[in-house]
């Protein structure tokens with residue numbers, strides 16, 4: 566890292582006084598859920614960039630990984646007729662707000678800066694609604710990573726698992742050695758992140774597409790889905806006894822400090838690794854979640870632009886233009902752990918995990934294996950997603966059989982689609 570902790574601190578102090586001054590000609594109010602250490606550090610890159618353009622920042626943080634709490638607050642703000650200038654949104658949310666007619670139009674800034682040519686098609690599918698750009702994509706995250714504490718694996722003579730059988734064998738060995746195999750926080754979105762990985766790892770990309778994205782009843786009720794819940798049951802035995810309700814970054818901390826051997830989590834975990842001065846790909850290994858090499862689950866954080874007053878529009882446009890600049894996309898994503906939402910940013914400055922992500926996404930897109938993550942708002946509508954979360958979490962925290970879970974899943978999804 567080019568910045569030492571002291572210079573980071575100084576930069577933050579300088580920035581805070583800058584936004585506090587009356588010199589800012591315009592201001593954006595932004596609702597987001599980036600409150601963990603690595604997330605806040607990445608957000609500072611954006612705040613500083615805007616400050617340098619004389620755009621002030623009014624912060625509206627709503628803590629809670631995955632953004633559930635932020636989504637509830639956002640709904641209340643919009644219902645009260647007081648939307649922020651922009652809000653962090655996952656793909657389906659962006660689509661749903663656009664369909665409600667709540668969003669403005671960023672097309673002029675998009676055209677001026679050729680977004681259509683540099684943003685991957687899978688991301689544009691969410692960013693463009695009815696021919697209009699309604700949000701600016703900040704990044705592309707990959708939720709199907711397995712993070713491994715290299716020192717622990719070496720000490721135990723283990724190699725990174727590539728299948729769920731190998732994962733279970735490694736986890737058994739760690740458990741015998743008194744190490745928590747899986748760092749996990751028992752929150753519905755984290756359970757669902759793991760579930761997405763298991764569905765993809767056991768069923769493969771075509772099965773994931775059918776069962777999750779198409780919500781096909783036969784796929785949801787299949788033997789493959791029974792096997793998925795069998796593996797979820799194994800995983801529920803590999804977490805520590807205090808897992809319930811734990812925030813994701815605290816689970817990542819367990820991995821970093823050697824309390825746990827592995828974590829199944831999106832690459833926002835890399836933001837925490839970097840902040841702990843550890844090296845992604847060396848101290849903490851990154852491999853595709855078991856059985857998912859060649860496939861890429863993705864989610865993008867968009868800044869959805871609300872239909873604001875004329876006087877707030879210039880600042881909103883400036884925010885969108887800044888987010889999409891090549892320089893910003895590199896600087897931000899180096900800190901956030903994701904890869905740029907533009908295809909023309911060189912991989913050179915990214916670490917080994919970032920470079921792998923950049924290669925893997927191209928391969929997956931070529932093989933029809935680039936798929937929206939259900940857990941992170943790109944695989945299903947919010948009502949079907951909620952139904953899936955409920956069943957997955959209920960199963961994880963009870964002794965429900967795999968067969969019963971599959972039946973509950975079908976019923977819940979069917980009624981959410983009505």
Ligand code: BGC
Nearest residue numbers: 604629630631833864866941
């Ligand atoms: C977002 C990430 C965020 C993570 C944990 C995901 O849904 O896309 O930006 O870091 O949740 O809060």
